[in-house]
Amino acid sequence: MRIAPALLAGLLAGLGSLSVSSHSVNAHSAPESAGSAVVGRLDSCPIDGVSDFSDSWGDARSSGRRHEGVDMVADRGTPVVAVRAGDAEFKRSNLGGNAIWLTASSGERFYYAHLDGWEGKSRPVRAGEVIGYVGQSGNAQGDHLHFETRAGETALNPYPLVASACLSAIAGVQEPVLVRRPLLR
Ligand SMILES: [Zn+2]
Secondary structure, eight states: OOOOHHHHHHHHHHHHHHOSOHHHHTTTSOOOOOTTOOOOOOSSOSBSSOOEEOOOTTOBOGGGOBOOSEEEEOOTTOEEEOSSSEEEEEEEETTTEEEEEEEETTSEEEEEEEEEEESSOSEEEOTTOEEEEEBOOSSOSSSEEEEEEEETTEEEOOHHHHHHHHHHHTTTTOOOOOOOOTTOO
16 A cells, blocks of 8 residues: 555654654664764763774664664663753553653753663763663663764764763773674664
């Protein structure tokens, strides 16, 4: 069946207002280029512990989706922390599982998905404050954090920011391990 563009747009708009996951919001297109939107440096690595990650921005995912985040593989239960000071809102969805939207005072937004659980409840947080724990809730295979950065509604590749924040956090401690994990969502 062919869906009329206007109807499809309406469906997607409806999804956008209902879902906390960018996966369904952007099911119709590849990630947009950065344009003039910018997300500044992170004050903290999203994971307080060892993680493996690679640049998988734009990689194909199920149902024609494109990957709009970075997958950070870590042991289940590894603490996840706020990358900036802001408001952390805890939400649950089929795709993202136990998820968090962190909105910084600057308006930049950060999305954490597939958590094993949350720390506390939705609240204002400081940079570096523990807000949850790595897991594989929602549409995930294997324990990992799916992390996104957004300037308004525009998703930007979080990999350079995460690499900078996380590698500096462990500089001098150990070499980071960067591995491609194509099955992760
Ligand atoms: Zn992912």
